[in-house]
Amino acid sequence: MKGYHDIAGDGGSRVLEQVAEQRSRITDGLAGVRHLVAVGSGKGGVGKSTLTLHLAGALRARGLRIAILDADFNGPSQARMAGVQGGLFVPGSRKVALPRTRNGIGVFSMGSLVPESESLEFESAAQGESHTWRATREFALLGEILESVEWGALDVLMFDLPPGAERTVQYADFLGSRTSFLLVTIPSDVSRGVVARSVAALSKGPNRILGYVENMSGYFCRDCNAIKPLFVAPDSSGQAHPSTSPGTSRPPALAIPCLGTVPFDPELARLCDTGTFLSELPESAVSRALEHVAQQLLDTLESTTSASAPVSNELRRDKPASAHASRELPPGREIPR
């Protein structure tokens, strides 16, 4: 009797072929994008979306063509933060054009489509059992977005990922090996422990991990113009946290490059709530830190880019949009171990 692999096709449904064709259309649609960068963590609440937006702003200020795909469908925040809640998706000749921010960053966020008073819902034949299919449906939605948007010629497409170490790996699997990962942590053992798990999981696959950013690395006091501690630092031996309970070990060091540290700034949080870009404010310690991370990110991306990159060379003729753009910045602080 014949087995599954003895039979060509599936009798007419072409399910596998349809999935493969969708992947092919996604690949074609992203052909003009030079760098795919997923900003993830594993840990929630560490500032992935904030860093994604403001790093995009810093890269845009260098004249690069940048877009953001807010892949956190259930908790989209980029629409508000980027000021495109009222953004309009306009049909192009074959695909849909991305809404853009005031400074020219393309943003796809479900927050432009679903009011904040509502949750994202999918029609389902199996209501009440969403754990059996919801993740699959969300990735199908991601695929539909990727293949139906006019991405055009971009230097960097940034994916703002949802929290969850397992989700980070699922996005790596779905987006493919072209996508590099930038991980975000905060100076807490809990966060570093979760991010270390994400690093371990991603390291098993083909995706490049560009490095990590330590967000909320101190508190920037605008009154004092100084950065003060926000989290309790480990003791001088680095072996045990002063408040660590017996039997609790420190998380493993993140064995990936640190691209910089960014202090917490209430003003930055306010900007995110109002859809304002950092470049619209005077320079500060936080803007310098973000500029440094953006430059590190760019240098890291460029360090392995092949010589055949006409897209970016063409686009870099754009005029920088910010006076902060080309300043030399001090290196980021080392994270205390």
Add this chain to the structure above:
Amino acid sequence: MKFLCVPCDSPMKLQTVGPPDRGSLSVVYSCPECGYEMAMLTNPYETQVVQSLGVRIGPDVPSTEGMGEAGRLRAEGASAGSNCPFAAMTPAPDTRALTDQDRESPPVRWTSAAEARLANIPSFVRPMARTGIERFARERGTLEVDETILDAAKEFFGM
């Protein structure tokens, strides 16, 4: 999933797909050798898993290569009048984006070319796009959306 006619040792071919009934699909296969027919009746979980993949189930689903986005979306049931078995499960267009001013204003006509472009975009974006573009057209003193208006809207809002 594949089906084999054991007496003939021959792969069965998909014949028809019944419309969704309380989350279940009736998919009929037949053996090309002996003509024996059998039906696969899915439970709601199975139906939902396949739906979640974003694929179409039906006899002789054509390749979407070269069809263009509009053709592909129609083939996948995103457009009205589709024979996609999942079409009945997709959400109906909503009117949440409509303001009172939109409702009270005279209707805006769409040219066939503009409608065709609207059909190119994902169904979940379409209602919001239609409403916003009609508002954009009114603000420019016209009650017709054509490709010129779409291009102007794209220039104004898009990247």
